[in-house]
Amino acid sequence: MRIATWNCNSIRSRLDRVVGFLERHDVDVLALQETKCRDDQFPLLPLESAGYQVAHTGLNQWNGVALISRVGLEDVQVGFPGQPGWGDPSVVEARAIGATCAGVQVWSLYVPNGRALDDPHLDYKLRWLEELRTAAGGWLTADPDAQVALTGDWNIAPTDDDVWSVSYFEGRTHTSEPERAAFRAVLDAGYADVVRPHTSEPGTFTYWDYTQLSFPKRRGMRIDFCLGSPALAARVEGAFIDREERKGKGASDHAPVVVDLADRP
Numbered sequence: 523m524r525i526a527t528w529n530c531n532s533i534r535s536r537l538d539r540v541v542g543f544l545e546r547h548d549v550d551v552l553a554l555q556e557t558k559c560r561d562d563q564f565p566l567l568p569l570e571s572a573g574y575q576v577a578h579t580g581l582n583q584w585n586g587v588a589l590i591s592r593v594g595l596e597d598v599q600v601g602f603p604g605q606p607g608w609g610d611p612s613v614v615e616a617r618a619i620g621a622t623c624a625g626v627q628v629w630s631l632y633v634p635n636g637r638a639l640d641d642p643h644l645d646y647k648l649r650w651l652e653e654l655r656t657a658a659g660g661w662l663t664a665d666p667d668a669q670v671a672l673t674g675d676w677n678i679a680p681t682d683d684d685v686w687s688v689s690y691f692e693g694r695t696h697t698s699e700p701e702r703a704a705f706r707a708v709l710d711a712g713y714a715d716v717v718r719p720h721t722s723e724p725g726t727f728t729y730w731d732y733t734q735l736s737f738p739k740r741r742g743m744r745i746d747f748c749l750g751s752p753a754l755a756a757r758v759e760g761a762f763i764d765r766e767e768r769k770g771k772g773a774s775d776h777a778p779v780v781v782d783l784a785d786r787p
Contacts, residue, residue, distance in 0.1 A: 527673035553630030557586030631674030659711035
């Protein structure tokens with residue numbers, strides 16, 4: 523079974539790339555983030571014609587997450603228990619969707635950006651991650667053998683090896699200790715970064731800003747992950763980052779992350 527996650531930075535702008543990616547890599551389940559559309563605007567037909575089911579939640583031109591599966595899409599959940607909202611009045615944004623795909627509970631997660639270290643949005647980000655940790659930890663307490671994949675754009679580079687320059691990010695979000703501690707808390711709840719063991723070479727990133735020739739200069743960050751429950755992590759046979767998808771006209775600023783799972787006995 524092949525699972526992938528990708529911040530596509532607008533599904534309507536990059537539909538052809540998404541369809542091509544699914545075909546080229548023979549993907550069973552794709553988690554998308556930053557679809558940037560309402561549910562009624564999501565381009566279902568091309569994906570359904572390719573043999574995929576789609577679950578999507580989107581409220582406006584910001585955020586938006588989806589699951590695209592050809593191996594089943596059951597028990598769809600929009601948002602996780604306790605997911606906090608943002609704004610005044612507070613609104614639960616379209617940042618999390620989960621479903622069971624061939625026995626695996628797959629989540630597409632788009633963690634809030636945080637904006638700046640002194641911005642209230644960072645407090646929102648940390649609350650969001652804490653509630654995710656509580657929910658995800660609870661799933662393993664209820665069933666230690668649960669097959670769970672927490673995939674998506676985490677907007678955190680958890681170690682210094684996950685950024686092109688430590689000094690460049692000093693005083694910025696994505697690398698601050700509170701954010702990294704929130705990421706570690708999810709790991710401590712029982713989850714593992716199932717991609718890092720297969721992509722450990724220096725300069726392995728998933729995101730490059732559009733400005734200042736960041737991609738050709740290899741000035742990137744690794745902020746897109748698949749965190750697996752123990753039962754799921756035990757099935758991982760390989761993983762890679764499709765850096766080629768960051769190239770060419772109309773590319774997203776993120777590259778897809780792909781994980782291969784062995785068949786269950």
